[in-house]
Amino acid sequence: MSTTAKTVKEAVTIKFAGDSGDGMQLTGTLFTDNTALAGSDLATFPDYPAEIRAPAGTLAGVSGFQLHFGSTKIFTPGDHFDVLVAMNAAALKSNLGQIKEGGTIIANSDGFDKRNLRLAKYEDKANPIEDGTLEGYQVFEMSVTKLTRECLKESPLGVKDRDRCKNMFVLGFLLWRYSRDMESVINYLTAKFGKKPDVLEANIKVLKAGYHYGETTETFTTTYEVKAAALEKGTYRSIMGNQALCYGLITAANKSGLDLFYGSYPITPASDILHTFAAQKHFSVKTFQAEDEIAAMCSTLGAAYGGDLAVTGTSGPGLALKGEALGLAMILELPMVVINVQRGGPSTGLPTKTEQADLLMAMYGRNGESPLPVIAPRSPSDAFEVGYEAARIALQHMIPVVILSDGYIANGAEPWKIPKAEDIPEIEVSFAKARETDDPFLPYDRDENLVRPWAIPGTPTLAHRIGGLEKEDKTGNVSYDPANHEYMVKTRAARVEKIADFIPEQSIEMGPESGDVLVLGWGSTFGVIQSIVNELLAEGKSVSHAHVRYLNPFPRNLEEVLRKFDRIVVPEINNGQLSKIIRDHFLIDVIQYNKIQGIPITHAELKSFVEGVI
Amino acid sequence: MSTTAKTVKEAVTIKFAGDSGDGMQLTGTLFTDNTALAGSDLATFPDYPAEIRAPAGTLAGVSGFQLHFGSTKIFTPGDHFDVLVAMNAAALKSNLGQIKEGGTIIANSDGFDKRNLRLAKYEDKANPIEDGTLEGYQVFEMSVTKLTRECLKESPLGVKDRDRCKNMFVLGFLLWRYSRDMESVINYLTAKFGKKPDVLEANIKVLKAGYHYGETTETFTTTYEVKAAALEKGTYRSIMGNQALCYGLITAANKSGLDLFYGSYPITPASDILHTFAAQKHFSVKTFQAEDEIAAMCSTLGAAYGGDLAVTGTSGPGLALKGEALGLAMILELPMVVINVQRGGPSTGLPTKTEQADLLMAMYGRNGESPLPVIAPRSPSDAFEVGYEAARIALQHMIPVVILSDGYIANGAEPWKIPKAEDIPEIEVSFAKARETDDPFLPYDRDENLVRPWAIPGTPTLAHRIGGLEKEDKTGNVSYDPANHEYMVKTRAARVEKIADFIPEQSIEMGPESGDVLVLGWGSTFGVIQSIVNELLAEGKSVSHAHVRYLNPFPRNLEEVLRKFDRIVVPEINNGQLSKIIRDHFLIDVIQYNKIQGIPITHAELKSFVEGVI
Amino acid sequence: MSAISSNGKPSLKAKDYATDQDVRWCPGCGDYSILKQVQTVMAQLGLNKDEVAVISGIGCSSRFPYYMETYGMHSIHGRAPAVVSGLKVANPDLSIWMVTGDGDGLSIGGNHLLHILRRNFDVNILLFNNQIYGLTKGQYSPTSEQQKRTKSTPMGSLDYPVNPLAFALGANSTFVARSMDRDPKHLQEMLKRSHAHKGTAFLEIYQNCNIFNDGAFFPFTDKATKKVNGIFLEHGQPMLFGGENEYGIKLDGFKPVVVHMENDGYSADDLWVHDEGDIFKAQILTRFFDDPNNKDGQFYPRPFGILYQTERPCYEDLLVAQVQEAKDRKGDGDLDKLLTGNSTWEIA
Amino acid sequence: MSAISSNGKPSLKAKDYATDQDVRWCPGCGDYSILKQVQTVMAQLGLNKDEVAVISGIGCSSRFPYYMETYGMHSIHGRAPAVVSGLKVANPDLSIWMVTGDGDGLSIGGNHLLHILRRNFDVNILLFNNQIYGLTKGQYSPTSEQQKRTKSTPMGSLDYPVNPLAFALGANSTFVARSMDRDPKHLQEMLKRSHAHKGTAFLEIYQNCNIFNDGAFFPFTDKATKKVNGIFLEHGQPMLFGGENEYGIKLDGFKPVVVHMENDGYSADDLWVHDEGDIFKAQILTRFFDDPNNKDGQFYPRPFGILYQTERPCYEDLLVAQVQEAKDRKGDGDLDKLLTGNSTWEIA
Numbered sequence A, B: 001m002s003t004t005a006k007t008v009k010e011a012v013t014i015k016f017a018g019d020s021g022d023g024m025q026l027t028g029t030l031f032t033d034n035t036a037l038a039g040s041d042l043a044t045f046p047d048y049p050a051e052i053r054a055p056a057g058t059l060a061g062v063s064g065f066q067l068h069f070g071s072t073k074i075f076t077p078g079d080h081f082d083v084l085v086a087m088n089a090a091a092l093k094s095n096l097g098q099i100k101e102g103g104t105i106i107a108n109s110d111g112f113d114k115r116n117l118r119l120a121k122y123e124d125k126a127n128p129i130e131d132g133t134l135e136g137y138q139v140f141e142m143s144v145t146k147l148t149r150e151c152l153k154e155s156p157l158g159v160k161d162r163d164r165c166k167n168m169f170v171l172g173f174l175l176w177r178y179s180r181d182m183e184s185v186i187n188y189l190t191a192k193f194g195k196k197p198d199v200l201e202a203n204i205k206v207l208k209a210g211y212h213y214g215e216t217t218e219t220f221t222t223t224y225e226v227k228a229a230a231l232e233k234g235t236y237r238s239i240m241g242n243q244a245l246c247y248g249l250i251t252a253a254n255k256s257g258l259d260l261f262y263g264s265y266p267i268t269p270a271s272d273i274l275h276t277f278a279a280q281k282h283f284s285v286k287t288f289q290a291e292d293e294i295a296a297m298c299s300t301l302g303a304a305y306g307g308d309l310a311v312t313g314t315s316g317p318g319l320a321l322k323g324e325a326l327g328l329a330m331i332l333e334l335p336m337v338v339i340n341v342q343r344g345g346p347s348t349g350l351p352t353k354t355e356q357a358d359l360l361m362a363m364y365g366r367n368g369e370s371p372l373p374v375i376a377p378r379s380p381s382d383a384f385e386v387g388y389e390a391a392r393i394a395l396q397h398m399i400p401v402v403i404l405s406d407g408y409i410a411n412g413a414e415p416w417k418i419p420k421a422e423d424i425p426e427i428e429v430s431f432a433k434a435r436e437t438d439d440p441f442l443p444y445d446r447d448e449n450l451v452r453p454w455a456i457p458g459t460p461t462l463a464h465r466i467g468g469l470e471k472e473d474k475t476g477n478v479s480y481d482p483a484n485h486e487y488m489v490k491t492r493a494a495r496v497e498k499i500a501d502f503i504p505e506q507s508i509e510m511g512p513e514s515g516d517v518l519v520l521g522w523g524s525t526f527g528v529i530q531s532i533v534n535e536l537l538a539e540g541k542s543v544s545h546a547h548v549r550y551l552n553p554f555p556r557n558l559e560e561v562l563r564k565f566d567r568i569v570v571p572e573i574n575n576g577q578l579s580k581i582i583r584d585h586f587l588i589d590v591i592q593y594n595k596i597q598g599i600p601i602t603h604a605e606l607k608s609f610v611e612g613v614i
Numbered sequence C, D: 001m002s003a004i005s006s007n008g009k010p011s012l013k014a015k016d017y018a019t020d021q022d023v024r025w026c027p028g029c030g031d032y033s034i035l036k037q038v039q040t041v042m043a044q045l046g047l048n049k050d051e052v053a054v055i056s057g058i059g060c061s062s063r064f065p066y067y068m069e070t071y072g073m074h075s076i077h078g079r080a081p082a083v084v085s086g087l088k089v090a091n092p093d094l095s096i097w098m099v100t101g102d103g104d105g106l107s108i109g110g111n112h113l114l115h116i117l118r119r120n121f122d123v124n125i126l127l128f129n130n131q132i133y134g135l136t137k138g139q140y141s142p143t144s145e146q147q148k149r150t151k152s153t154p155m156g157s158l159d160y161p162v163n164p165l166a167f168a169l170g171a172n173s174t175f176v177a178r179s180m181d182r183d184p185k186h187l188q189e190m191l192k193r194s195h196a197h198k199g200t201a202f203l204e205i206y207q208n209c210n211i212f213n214d215g216a217f218f219p220f221t222d223k224a225t226k227k228v229n230g231i232f233l234e235h236g237q238p239m240l241f242g243g244e245n246e247y248g249i250k251l252d253g254f255k256p257v258v259v260h261m262e263n264d265g266y267s268a269d270d271l272w273v274h275d276e277g278d279i280f281k282a283q284i285l286t287r288f289f290d291d292p293n294n295k296d297g298q299f300y301p302r303p304f305g306i307l308y309q310t311e312r313p314c315y316e317d318l319l320v321a322q323v324q325e326a327k328d329r330k331g332d333g334d335l336d337k338l339l340t341g342n343s344t345w346e347i348a
């Protein structure tokens, strides 16, 4: 039994940082699962290097995983770290700036040899651990590599495989430090390496070594505990944004009794959507890796014509390419879902970074009058509902729906209270039926919601032609008639407006219904806005938070909601795009807060900005 | 000598309408040239059938040419016709609606036989000339076909060729009716058919026959005269929009000492730009018919990198396809001109009709923050200046400039006072020069106007790399640095704003500097706005006209100009796109007048709308 | 495909496949004949109108679907192959006929054509080759001969042309054939063979654009000259041509040689016997008019018929099988299982 | 291209063509070797850095320009051929090297590749074929073998692969060759030949992606196996391969047959003699590993070297000539004449 004191903490942020090869993503994920089991609320954020495998030991090669967990509600992965795990010099250097004052640094001293220091560009190879650079921090040096090798000296594994275990040492140590047991990790390892007993044994051995290293080494005098958070009862899992989006869409397909077609061309950060769907073929999911984004879009509208729940996904440059074909999809009035996982732009931009700068393109990036519904998830788990919602709107209104996610949501993970399949409503879909009569079928004859029939090729008596030329009302025949054109343009706009009758009204997420300041957000800024508004309210400030999921059409009551506040702050990870749309729609001025750095808005910077506005 | 009385008229609108094969475009053009020589002001508008050669005699096959000329200033081709020339039943039927009350119809009775009546879908082949349909109009029947054959019965030509001359009969008749001489036409015919004496003779013979038919036939008691307009002194020619655009750009290339590269893929109504450039190779114009619009855009930015005045042109669907590559051009900061001749959308839409619905796509149709300058011509001849202006801005600011023309401007013609080459200013272009120093060349080191150097491959000591990834300030090296990204995004926006220092301030075209109503237009609505404001002012109303050529950035004083009026009316051939931008920029509400019928706004409808607003 | 039309009426006539829309091609356009042959063949095959989809891009040729009383889509320029791919995946039982032009299919659409050919979806592709851009009023196309003077090339075009059938072979097409608008019988035959082929059938159809490129194929359609300018390939038959088969083609190694049977004293046994299954000989056929080695401009007749055909699994069948295999392995997807995943925890 | 660099210094070394940017490929990536060979060859050819432009699309391979101390552009995915076309027209004297990948060049960029090949701009195209999408972390590519299991195809890919060299021949390429990252000498030789070729030189380079598709070309690079698995083509030489040229290839009509020289008792004279100018034999070479008729899975070695080469005028030269011709005919453009046109009138 250990003699160390135990301190209870409300919330902790840990950053695991090391070389791409050091397995920090896995370490972080396993610690996260364990944390979740312990009942904390949490949020995570991985940041991968831009290159596939940047040279080992270099700054470009640093891979990180950030975890923020606590006994209170956790909204973001956190601005600054209480603890930094630095497996080598580069990892330390590239994260030093974000450690809290007096924060803890756990450094693998074996990662600070001459070579590593040189690669990390430490001038004349001065070791920051020794030269006082880290003054003011609590630094724990551990010779992780040596210790790992030491405890595996009997292992039949080769050196390379042995060294691979070193992340388990760190993990074990942290589990001890935060008063956890090792069970969940051991289960994982057993499931993964069951067939490789040597590897399994080695990993567990090192894990335990790390754990006991904490217990036994006198240097470490305190351990910590973060109590369970008051989360809603239920069964939880951790889920990532791209994954949640796929599950939402598969659920929609299942609930509408349709096959799901996914036509896509790989692109960061959307590729995982293709990978996830490709693994779910037993849900009648058909994936098609097209030759480019234009083919992806066109195959998707082809599949929609054919009667599938058709989905395509891409990122900014890909959506730009899809513009023309998306215009065709729009005029054809076929149901489909178009996912755009936004990344840093313009052009190729910052492929591995996050941004919200494709909103205007999603709204206006097509020739002619070509409005489409646009909706955006606000967090990784929210993407599940948004995926389902997009499909529902597409199918019930015979219209392509654009989903605007982003890299931060796509790769972020958070706990998710798992819904029961039976609790999720069915989606009514009825294909047009064969007719008795001989008079011509009218593919553009609309119902009271301006929705045309979905007539699937192969259905008797419904043969009809559609295309990209302006079409006559009802018959869908090509028409150059001036009045008809205006009527159809207005009708296509009205179709989008009509959707507002079938979506929830805009709600205030937090704070009073009216007052001085409303912070109005969309997409992945949800977490940070929640956290600052939460604090400001606690400090007795008059501030509220509204978050727009339905960007087109807006909820009917949005204007009303906005007019109840004196000042409206719109934080965006772009140069002010929602702001433009709000001004245009309501002639209401807004106060923009724009950060365009490829990274999320931090709690601190947004809070001080909003404080300045109150 | 004729005994007929002569009436002087202020302005006349004539519509020449016939089968695609009847040569109405030529007839109209020749009469127009003759009219111009007579010193009238004028405006014309051709409307071709959507199909290449719709079946002869059908409504779809009707080809028309509209001419509005007068001794006062002429702003538009006119809403309604004083005279309709109808070569067959279909031509009559599809134009009847637009003839003024008591207007004149000159009908080729040979075009009203059973077959023609059936093709024109006249119920049970009732002849409108006989069944009273045309009551209230002054109808002149001439058996043009027979008369033509008659006067050519000695001609060695075959029947087909003889019949081809029948448009000359009509032309001759109209020349007589409007007190003209035949010289200009005879000159044209001589130049064209000099090598085919039989054809030449036949055409002249028929022309004169038509002329004398008027003189001698007792039925026609009056002729008309339209006196010369008070136009600015000088040498004039008639010019079409696409042609003027090309001439403006060739002039810019010539004045900047650069070769002109035009990379394009054919598309209606932009194809003639390619055709025009292709015929000017002796101006060092190099045309490249690319495999698609993406290749057109990329070859254009390649040529810009190589040091040419690089230009590409397309219409809506093509611009949608260029979006991604245009984003690259933007981040590369290379000079080029991108022409979009707008047509009816969305999707393939109405290819042969006009529209202004690509403004928002031009502004926002690219991924990421990707602002570009956008300018628009207001009339066919104005396209000359706009072409030159676009090139000037592109070259002086190292930036792609988007020109938004439309089908109405592209195919419309108007008199143009020919400028002297020597009076057109040079455009300063200086490529970066070879350096003595060995320190690295900085491709993104900007001058005080935020303009980077144009360093042409092949220049010693300037080797450098550019690309679509975010680049470091000055060096242009790939950079993932957050602060640098924000700096570069803001700088690219500032570059566009900076252009406002180098363009004229917004002027009021007509009417007081301040007052009740300002009619704010852009592009091809110029003529119709001028004409109604002109009339309203004459009627003592308080109304003014401002026309925005520079859509991005706006002239510095635009807001000031707008705020001087109580109400602002924005007429657009779209669903309200400039309106959106005005509201967003200035939080000034506007009164939209939107017509989305693929045809220009008429004088009458706009006037009554604006009257309603005053 | 049943021989009985959906509404229980007996088999259909050609005109039953026509819509009520006025056909908007120029009088005399070769497209009329192709339309007629397609309708005729569908009637002969007894195709069910409701189980046929005609998909096109943009161009005069691509107006085709509007005139077919079947399902159809007039999509966007060059993208029909991608639309077809998605439709076929969603709806594998459809008989899909794709119509494209030399610009639509080989200029803007070349990439999609390449990929549909290699994936081998079971569709029939009809490429109307008039060696010109018709709809945009007469610019040269990728199949136009070099030096062609058009609106966009007043001094003559510079691009070396695409050889559609050589391209198709290079793209691993499983069926490569050529026919023409002016030979209804042959065209019908080729349409039937295309339909019979399981996989992507690529049929180039010479089509006269009498407005912008009149007579481009005159030598092969004109009564007086066609017999000697064209050769009609038949599997297993010696390569004979000319009015009375007075000419033949034999192979000297890899070099095809045109001989006069009588004058040069040859018998059918001496000749090259056409083998639809031989991709290398097919390559030679595609270059009868485009052989870089034929420096001395040796004359060869233009081959019509099926140059090459082979069997290969179709993409949609492989996909269907994979979905089935997944279900066999994992059972039909269970939502709760999917949503729950492998690692969960309880908040009590 | 002078052998003296712009700033008057004597000829350059390979390293002089390297930039100051850290190379960001994975350790062990085949791209490193290719970069080195290109730099070495440029030094050997004495290319002037300022007269070289390296243009690429997007992909790991397309990072190439950042590492070359020449002019360069890292453009967008698949579009490099179009960028190159415009650049070459504006600047015909540049030595342009285009770098692309199997995804960049044959998936999204296939159409532009087709058209640059037929137009025959004078550029060198290096297609790094690693049979995978590297930059996007391991999806199958158009050149991946069927049934390949990747992130996007956990049950195996369904698409029948593109055969890059067969595609290039079908696209009327004037120079078609293959080499590999692991054979520096041969790669350098091929790079020189590409540079020497006047026209679009299409060089496929087998490149190992040791992260996502390691060992894809192992048989041709492994000491033990390469000799028997690859054959190095030389114009005018008999087709011999194997460590001591113990194997040869002869042609039975159109069928290539691998023989053991000694055991089967053959002499060099019995063998197929490689002819770079023969497009039909080149077709056979492109299908040594991809012959639909090779049902019985006959083994053939993989050909490396120049499969085919021919001469054809380059687009940019024809264009330059046309502009000159226009000037000769009409004289240098006179603005006033242009603006005035043929029919004017005076307002006095």
Ligand SMILES: Cc1ncc(C[n+]2csc(CCOP(=O)(O)OP(=O)(O)O)c2C)c(N)n1
Pocket: B265, B266, B267, B268, B293, B317, B318, B321, B348, C058, C059, C060, C061, C062, C077, C100, C101, C102, C103, C104, C105, C128, C130, C132, C133, C134, C135, C136, C141
């Ligand atoms: C994106 C886009 N680019 C260009 C066009 C204009 N366009 C329509 S058809 C066509 C080419 C037609 O040629 P082809 O495919 O040979 O068909 P044809 O008219 O000759 O039958 C072009 C360039 C278009 N409609 N869309």
Ligand SMILES: Cc1ncc(C[n+]2csc(CCOP(=O)(O)OP(=O)(O)O)c2C)c(N)n1
Pocket: A265, A266, A267, A268, A293, A317, A318, A321, A348, D058, D059, D060, D061, D062, D077, D100, D101, D102, D103, D104, D105, D128, D130, D132, D133, D134, D135, D136, D141
């Ligand atoms: C328009 C667009 N679509 C997709 C992508 C994502 N992407 C980048 S590289 C690439 C394919 C890379 O494969 P390859 O061309 O073989 O190059 P490699 O990385 O294997 O060298 C893809 C799909 C992109 N950058 N742009």
Ligand code: SF4
Pocket: B052, B053, C024, C025, C026, C028, C029, C030, C031, C060, C061, C130, C134, C135, C208, C209, C210, C211, C212
């Ligand atoms: S333009 Fe040519 S291809 Fe088009 S319809 Fe007319 S004749 Fe046929």
Ligand code: SF4
Pocket: A052, A053, D024, D025, D026, D028, D029, D030, D031, D060, D061, D130, D134, D135, D208, D209, D210, D211, D212
């Ligand atoms: S992913 Fe493959 S191709 Fe890309 S750098 Fe790494 S090893 Fe090379």
Ligand SMILES: [Mg+2]
Pocket: C059, C101, C102, C103, C128, C129, C130, C131, C132, C133, C134, C141
């Ligand atoms: Mg064509």
Ligand SMILES: [Mg+2]
Pocket: D059, D101, D102, D103, D128, D129, D130, D131, D132, D133, D134, D141
């Ligand atoms: Mg690759």
